[in-house]
Amino acid sequence: YSIIDREQMQGLENIRAFLKIRTSYDVLPLSFRLIVLDTELLIRKSLTILIQNNIVSAPLWDSHNSAFAGLLTSTDFINLIQYYCQFPDRLHDIDQFRLSGLREIEKAIGAQPLETISVHPMKPLYEACIEMLKTRARRIPLVDIDDETGREMVVSVITQYRILKFIAVNNEHNTVMLKKSVREIGLGTYTNLQTAHMSDSVLDVIHVMVEHNISAVPIVDANNRVLNVFEAVDVIPCIKGGVYDDLQSSVGEALSKRAEDFPGIYTCGEDDRLDSIFDTVRKSRVHRLIVIDDDSRLRGMISLSDILKYVLLFGEENDAISPDAVSSISSQ
Numbered sequence: 496y497s498i499i500d501r502e503q504m505q506g507l508e509n510i511r512a513f514l515k516i517r518t519s520y521d522v523l524p525l526s527f528r529l530i531v532l533d534t535e536l537l538i539r540k541s542l543t544i545l546i547q548n549n550i551v552s553a554p555l556w557d558s559h560n561s562a563f564a565g566l567l568t569s570t571d572f573i574n575l576i577q578y579y580c581q582f583p584d585r586l587h588d589i590d591q592f593r594l595s596g597l598r599e600i601e602k603a604i605g606a607q608p609l610e611t612i613s614v615h616p617m618k619p620l621y622e623a624c625i626e627m628l629k630t631r632a633r634r635i636p637l638v639d640i641d642d643e644t645g646r647e648m649v650v651s652v653i654t655q656y657r658i659l660k661f662i663a664v665n666n667e668h669n670t671v672m673l674k675k676s677v678r679e680i681g682l683g684t685y686t687n688l689q690t691a692h693m694s695d696s697v698l699d700v701i702h703v704m705v706e707h708n709i710s711a712v713p714i715v716d717a718n719n720r721v722l723n724v725f726e727a728v729d730v731i732p733c734i735k736g737g738v739y740d741d742l743q744s745s746v747g748e749a750l751s752k753r754a755e756d757f758p759g760i761y762t763c764g765e766d767d768r769l770d771s772i773f774d775t776v777r778k779s780r781v782h783r784l785i786v787i788d789d790d791s792r793l794r795g796m797i798s799l800s801d802i803l804k805y806v807l808l809f810g811e812e813n814d815a816i817s818p819d820a821v822s823s824i825s826s827q
C-alpha cells in the first residue's frame with residue numbers, strides 16, 4: 496500500500512463512521528415541504544402536480560387504509576409509456592388510470608415491481624444507504640409511526656444526491672484524503688455505454704433506458720462528442736399532454752422543454768480525483784458525471800450510486816452486502 500492508498504482508505508473509513516452515527520433525520524433541512532399524493536388521483540393529474548411544483552417524485556398515500564403506498568417516480572411514467580406501446584388501443588383507459596393502478600400496469604408489462612422500501616428517520620444513515628444500494632432505489636422515503644394514532648407517517652424522502660451532499664458538506668477534512676483518480680479506482684462504467692443522437696426519438700431513448708436498466712443516456716454527435724444527456728426525469732414533460740403526445744418527437748426537441756432552472760450536466764476527466772468530485776457535489780446539484788476526454792468525447796458514466804457504492808463498500812469484505820452482491824443485484 497502506498498501512502499495515498501492508506502490515506503484514501505482512512506478517508507473512506509472516517510466517512511463510514513460518520514454515516515453510522517448520523518441518522519436520516521439529520522439530513523433533512525430545518526424546514527421543508529412535502530407533497531404527498533393520494534392514490535385515488537388520476538395519473539395524468541399527478542403529472543401536472545409534479546410539473547407545477549417542479550418536483551420529479553412524490554410519496555403516495557392510500558387514504559382508505561391510512562397507509563404509505565410507495566413512491567411515484569419517473570420509472571412509473573416510463574412503465575406507463577411501455578404499457579401504451581404494448582396496448583395502444585387502450586389509450587382511453589390510460590387517460591383514466593389512477594395512481595392506485597400503477598401496480599397493475601407494472602404487472603401487465605411484466606416489469607419487476609419496485610420494492611416499496613422505507614426507513615425509519617432515526618435509524619443510522621448508513622443503513623438507509625445500504626438499503627438504497629441493495630434495492631437500486633435512487634430515493635428512499637422516511638416513514639415514522641405517529642405516537643397518537645399509531646399510523647404510518649411519511650416524514651420526507653431522501654435521495655442519493657442529498658446523502659452525498661450531506662457527506663460532502665460535513666466531511667471536507669475527510670474528502671480531501673480521497674486523492675486517487677477516477678481511473679485508478681475504476682469509478683463508473685466504461686464499457687458497453689449506451690448513447691443516442693439528437694435526432695433519435697424520445698421513445699427510442701426510453702427503450703434503451705428500460706432495456707439496460709439505466710436512468711440516463713448521453714446524447715453524442717457523430718464523433719462521439721457529448722452534447723447533452725437525456726435523463727429518466729426528462730420523460731415527465733414529454734407526456735404531460737398524454738402518453739401519445741410527444742414520444743415520437745426527437746430528443747433534441749424534448750430537451751428544449753427542460754425547466755428554466757435545469758441544473759445542467761456535469762462532466763469530469765478520468766484523471767480527476769474523488770476529492771474534486773466531492774467538491775462538485777458540495778457546490779452543485781449533480782445527478783451524475785459524464786466522463787469525457789480532452790476532446791469532449793464520451794469515455795464513461797459515473798452515477799451517484801457508483802460513488803455511494805464505492806464510498807460505503809470499497810474494501811469491506813465482511814459487510815452485509817459485498818460490492819459483488821450489489822453489482823449482481825443492479826444487473827438484474
Ligand code: ADP
Nearest residue numbers: 683684687688689709710711712796798799800
Ligand atoms: P442510478 O442508479 O444512480 O440512477 P444509473 O441508472 O444512471 O444510476 O446507472 C446505473 C449503472 O449503470 C451505474 O453503474 C452507471 O455507471 C451505469 N450507467 C449509467 N448510464 C449508463 C449508460 N448510458 N450506458 C451504460 N452504463 C450506464
